[in-house]
Amino acid sequence: MKVLLISPQGSNIYAKMKVGLPPLGLAYLAAVIRENGHSVKITDRAIEKKDFIPEDFLPFDVVGISADTPRYPEALEIAAVAKEAGKTVIMGGYHVTFLDKEALETGVTDIIVRGEAEEIIVNLLRALENGDDLHKVKGISFVENGKLVRTAVALPPKDLDAMPFPARDLLPMSKYTSLMAGLPVTNLITSRGCPFNCYFCSSSRFGGIKWRYRSAKSIVDEMEILYHDYGYRAFAFMDDNFTLSKRRVMEFADELEKRHMNDIIWWCFSRVDILIRNEDMVKRMAEAGAFQIFLGLESHNEGTLDDYGKNIGNKEQDQAIALLRKYGINIHGSFIVGDINETKEMALQTAKWVQKVNPRVAQFSILTPYPGTALYHDVEREGRFLHKNWKLYDALHATVKTDGMTPDEVQKVLIKDYRMAYLSKYRLFHPHKFSPEMSLKLKNLRAKHEKIKNRVNPISFFVTFWSEMQRTKPKKLMAKMEKENKKKRSLHVTDNVTKGIDLTVGDKETNLINGMYIDGNSRKEKPSKKQLI
Template sequence: MKILLVNPPSPGIYNLIGLKLPPLGLAYLAAVCREKGHQVEIVDLQVEPRSKLHQAFSRCDLVGITSETNKVHQALKVAKEAKERFGLPVLMGGYHATFLDEEVLRSGWVDWVIRGEGEIPMSQFLEVLDKKSDLTTVPGLSFLHQGKLVRTPQTTPPEDLDALPLPARELLPLSKYWMTQVEGEPAVNVLTSRGCPFSCSFCASSQFSGRKWRSRSPENIFQEIEKIYFDLGYRGIAFVDDNFTLSPERVERLCSKIEQNRLKLKWWCFSRADTIVQNESLVRKMARAGLRMVYLGVESVEKSILDEYKKKLSAEVARKAINILRKYNVKSWASFILGSIRDTRETILRTVEFAKNLAPDLVQFSVLTPFPGTEIYEKFLKEGRIVKLNWKLFDGAHPVLKGDFLDTEEVKKLLWKAYFEFYREWRYLPQAFSMLKKIMVTSIPPLAKMKETHYWKERLQRVYSSFHAPKMENPPMGTS
């Protein structure tokens, strides 16, 4: 079977400034499909023209589309075009389709929805489709039958992540993602674990992938890093796990492998602040292995709001974590969520002042958004607090909730004020100018083309050198 996997374009500021990462979920699905003997093509509309999509429609048998809430309207546009113009069957997955499968199916442009992690259901679905057998035997599948919604029992996510094939990055237009960098090095994303044992009220991760944390072994992760380093020529990596440092021992073993094999990497990861505070020796080892930045969810300075978010962290722990990172020359990227239903103008301004005193290297202010699948989505929907049920606005930048003390317009003004207050400090001017430069380069095609050529010329030279380098006394694993 010829399968086309599509990543719809993303709206929002991060897309505008070029912070785009390859759709890793589709690359995993592609690898699984190819193991089963299918031909697979990926089109990423974040970075590729729609004309390529039209060409791909003409040579496939099945279209699979991923859907996040703020771009589900784009996902449905792709589905409509595939079905109406080309008569193709359409399968959809991802967070939004998982939690609002009926809404997606009743659009009339989607035939099936795979809920949750897709590798196991996708493999079985293709087998059933090929044999024209009973769809109800496929776990985690939703579809309409005679106008009624059918949901098959949810499958258990894959336990042994080492058994999954490595993502098929060779199917992705890797040269198009050069804007995402770690200290000047173009970066590729890597996922080393799934599932989340925490229950933050604003996050759907534990509902999508389960509460059980499942991890890949350091040996399996290093195998992927070697491929990225030697075959693709990357020196930058973004570890995109929700809980990369949840097992300090696992990360220490991985760092030892990176050091022992003399890989010159620059990388960043997500972590909880309490893990940093409780494991200073881990930070020291990660820094030696190339760690350059850690993303921390601080969220608020107000204890009552942190309790409402079920964050189970304090602002003081975040301060200690950033001080430890600074001690080892690791930059911090602190995230704050404004617009809790309990927030007032005063609590938000206190959080902004706390962010300024905390002095992370980068800060991200978002507004509380009740994404489908989160605890607060069902709660606030019932309470009538969601005043703008427009999925295009569910991006963390547009307020959609009516709080006890602030309406959406007041929260929007405070969001802009938060960014202005933080980045007007003289020490943050370089970051502000860098962001403006990225917007300009991304928006002006000739500049983007020049920059892309420059980076990829360097990368190709680097890859060539890695295969023709003189032998070392202790060569990296996998080389001679």
């Protein structure tokens, strides 16, 4: 079969600033589709910005579209054009995994793939090609005779080392211009699943609570291709739990050393509690080129941390920050604004602490109830949604009615937090300094890439950010959306689907995705040691 995979651009600030990385999810899918004898093409609309017309889809049998929450409206627009061309439309990704009914009710998508799709898509394409019964394909949702069908749960891939590397040859790699310390950076995924089931995150429900990981050898094999064939010297590991296994991190560092890859830098996600328990691991990471670590610090208010189920406090946060600084690793701190109970005074407490900590990167986000999270379930149950304009579910816009601040105040606090973090005396008079070893490494690497011009201009970024915040003030936005919603309620909706759909099912399993209820719940589940490793 001939398959077209599409990654929507999205409308948020980062998309406008062209801060992006290759869509590895689709690249993984393309690799397994091609491996199974089909032809495949990827279109990343963050790079290729043309509007689709029906004729664009004529060469293909199937159109697959990735749909996370803020890009879901654009995904529907693309799907509508593909359907006009008479093509079978498949959607996958976080948003439609948890809101499959909503997506199918639009009438512009035929099949939803729930959860990690590499094995599901192969079975689905085989069924479509042979005209087989779709009920036998696990992990999909579709409409049949006006009723919703959810097939049995498909377990996520177990052996990640056995999967082919992402099909980067199908992507315009030279056009991705994100940088790390002035160097072109590209992304990798080294593990899946998350045992922590955080209140505001859907990763555990999408990929399961059992952590599955690639071996150190597999990771460095992929890095060598990126190193030699594409010239990358900076790498970003995008999985939630890169450091969950100390043994794997140590093996990874040894593998880099064995292959003489000592002229690289890298970035990864980690957790405060993992770092402070493993100082020797942090030291080894620094020796192996760890440039920056992303930490979800979220808040400096103990009550807010408890609300998020972080199981850490201010003391542990300060210990992790001190530990990273001891070994010369930069901090990418992530902070959340707009907890249900947060007041302006509580938010200011966190902002002042961020000033003092002065991380190399301070990232502020508004608490956003993404489908599939326990937060979404609670906000729905308590009637706190301001709106469901999914384009604005980018963690930069207020979407929830909180007790401590008005929506306008939440967005103003976000702007103030960024201003305090980046225009503070701490940052102006205490510039970040690298360790002597890192300074020398960066000097040598930058000499090889001195022609690089594609830096994200901070002033331009803040102008774009400010303009977007002014354009989408909640009061103004709500009035505008109220008018638009009347028109949009019937857009792309097919009568036979909306009138005939029936979600009453006798088997609980049909409401599960990788062992978790797709409608979400507010129950905190504590992982077992077996789930952690």
